[in-house]
Amino acid sequence: xxxxxxxxxxxxxxxxxxxxxxxxxxxxxxxxxxxxxxxxxxxxxxxxxxxxxxxxxxxxxxxxxxxxxxxxxxxxxxxxxxxxxxxxxxxxxxxxxxxxxxxxxxxxxxxxxxxxxxxxxxxxxxxxxxxxxxxxxxxxxxxxxxxxxxxxxxxxxxxxxxxxxxxxxxxxxxxxxxxxxxxxxxxxxxxxxxxxxxxxxxxxxxxxxxxxxxxxxxxxxxxxxxxxxxxxxxxxxxxxxxxxxxxxxxxx
Amino acid sequence: xxxxxxxxxxxxxxxxxxxxxxxxxxxxxxxxxxxxxxxxxxxxxxxxxxxxxxxxxxxxxxxxxxxxxxxxxxxxxxxxxxxxxxxxxxxxxxxxxxxxxxxxxxxxxxxxxxxxxxxxxxxxxxxxxxxxxxxxxxxxxxxxxxxxxxxxxxxxxxxxxxxxxxxxxxxxxxxxxxxxxxxxxxxxxxxxxxxxxxxxxxxxxxxxxxxxxxxxxxxxxxxxxxxxxxxxxxxxxxxxxxxxxxxxxxxxxx
Numbered sequence: 001x002x003x004x005x006x007x008x009x010x011x012x013x014x015x016x017x018x019x020x021x022x023x024x025x026x027x028x029x030x031x032x033x034x035x036x037x038x039x040x041x042x043x044x045x046x047x048x049x050x051x052x053x054x055x056x057x058x059x060x061x062x063x064x065x066x067x068x069x070x071x072x073x074x075x076x077x078x079x080x081x082x083x084x085x086x087x088x089x090x091x092x093x094x095x096x097x098x099x100x101x102x103x104x105x106x107x108x109x110x111x112x113x114x115x116x117x118x119x120x121x122x123x124x125x126x127x128x129x130x131x132x133x134x135x136x137x138x139x140x141x142x143x144x145x146x147x148x149x150x151x152x153x154x155x156x157x158x159x160x161x162x163x164x165x166x167x168x169x170x171x172x173x174x175x176x177x178x179x180x181x182x183x184x185x186x187x188x189x190x191x192x193x194x195x196x197x198x199x200x201x202x203x204x205x206x207x208x209x210x211x212x213x214x215x216x217x218x219x220x221x222x223x224x225x226x227x228x229x230x231x232x233x234x235x236x237x238x239x240x241x242x243x244x245x246x247x248x249x250x251x252x
Numbered sequence: 253x254x255x256x257x258x259x260x261x262x263x264x265x266x267x268x269x270x271x272x273x274x275x276x277x278x279x280x281x282x283x284x285x286x287x288x289x290x291x292x293x294x295x296x297x298x299x300x301x302x303x304x305x306x307x308x309x310x311x312x313x314x315x316x317x318x319x320x321x322x323x324x325x326x327x328x329x330x331x332x333x334x335x336x337x338x339x340x341x342x343x344x345x346x347x348x349x350x351x352x353x354x355x356x357x358x359x360x361x362x363x364x365x366x367x368x369x370x371x372x373x374x375x376x377x378x379x380x381x382x383x384x385x386x387x388x389x390x391x392x393x394x395x396x397x398x399x400x401x402x403x404x405x406x407x408x409x410x411x412x413x414x415x416x417x418x419x420x421x422x423x424x425x426x427x428x429x430x431x432x433x434x435x436x437x438x439x440x441x442x443x444x445x446x447x448x449x450x451x452x453x454x455x456x457x458x459x460x461x462x463x464x465x466x467x468x469x470x471x472x473x474x475x476x477x478x479x480x481x482x483x484x485x486x487x488x489x490x491x492x493x494x495x496x497x498x499x500x501x502x503x504x505x506x
Contacts, residue, residue, distance in 0.1 A: 009350065011388060129350070131354050157350065209345035210345045212310055213345050216337075217333070218334065
């Protein structure tokens with residue numbers, strides 16, 4: 001059975017859960033943009049804001065960090081690249097390559113910014129139902145001519161729905177090939193081709209079946225959408241987020 | 253003619269040729285009355301699914317006509333899809349939303365119904381299929397039988413008069429099969445017209461009032477099950493145990 005990914009909705013009754021999806025998207029943009037401008041102290045404050053949101057939403061940080069372990073490996077890689085490639089005062093030297101203090105600081109800053117964006121995104125997805133996200137996307141795209149907000153939101157929903165299914169199929173394909181000793185083949189290109197062709201074939205077949213099933217249920221761009229409505233809480237939280245982010249960027 | 257004797261489905265000289273030249277259906281004539289329970293059997297590739305897909309205009313005839321409630325599906329495919337609800341063989345491809353409730357809402361939303369009406373239909377469909385307790389669950393945590401019941405709920409929420417099931421028992425374990433069978437017989441009991449395609453008659457035939465056997469895109473046999481069931485193995489369909497043993501028709505779930 002396909003498991004939940006880190007980026008999936010978790011039911012809850014927190015204030016963050018109750019906020020309008022459009023506002024939450026706006027918070028995501030404001031916090032992300034402030035993170036780019038903020039000093040290290042300001043970044044830590046933003047982290048505090050997002051982490052308290054995650055805790056308030058009932059997301060266990062231990063589970064969260066466990067699910068993000070591969071992302072942390074990526075961040076470590078980014079720090080290492082920055083630290084060893086930047087010019088500046090060398091702290092230590094490994095095999096003739098020096099690790100610079102400035103590079104290490106820069107690398108850590110980039111990582112903190114990436115982590116802030118990832119955690120904010122996770123807070124958004126974990127507290128917002130897919131139908132609200134789809135409705136928010138449709139609302140945002142409404143002013144743009146020649147862009148079908150309804151179609152894009154449906155595609156987003158389908159993508160979120162079928163990621164676990166495709167991952168499950170990828171695992172099945174990989175297991176079936178292991179059962180026939182694919183690991184004895186040394187050529188990675190051969191292994192990749194033998195893995196990708198059946199997986200892509202299955203995915204395209206499924207896509208065809210999904211399209212037929214949607215057609216059978218009268219799918220079209222004109223349909224009853226989910227109605228989003230802003231409340232007093234949304235405006236209050238917006239005021240708080242803007243005030244805090246402005247203060248962080250201006251004074252820290 | 254009384255309402256119960258009205259033909260809800262009328263097919264005249266229906267042929268379908270695929271783009272690769274293969275003749276999927278060959279001059280089929282068929283009518284189905286309101287409230288009938290029809291089982292269509294035949295070996296793989298005999299044309300069962302192709303025939304079913306003409307009932308809600310997912311495929312259009314190369315020649316001939318298909319009329320649902322007196323109107324050609326070519327003239328009004330959307331109407332045909334409202335009247336004929338289809339439950340596909342692969343439930344995973346039919347479930348398109350993130351939660352059970354959202355997936356049941358998908359069809360009524362496509363019909364542009366008011367939100368109150370949609371909510372009413374969701375709770376009715378979930379009640380009928382016994383999925384109310386799983387309304388906020390994600391489809392990936394459902395068992396095979398529950399997924400099939402969700403696919404049925406998604407179609408029921410559109411309130412079709414005819415329910416078409418394409419191989420409804422494939423990939424299901426015994427409890428899952430019994431669950432789905434109970435749903436099908438319950439829906440027939442509530443007055444819906446049921447059409448089931450299968451190559452496994454054992455599970456369903458005791459509930460059906462009519463059996464069609466398909467072979468090479470044609471209807472090879474059409475009649476009440478008792479009369480034609482003994483010859484089904486000629487057409488690549490396993491004869492049910494009760495028939496081979498000369499016993500009474502027995503309901504599979506017991």
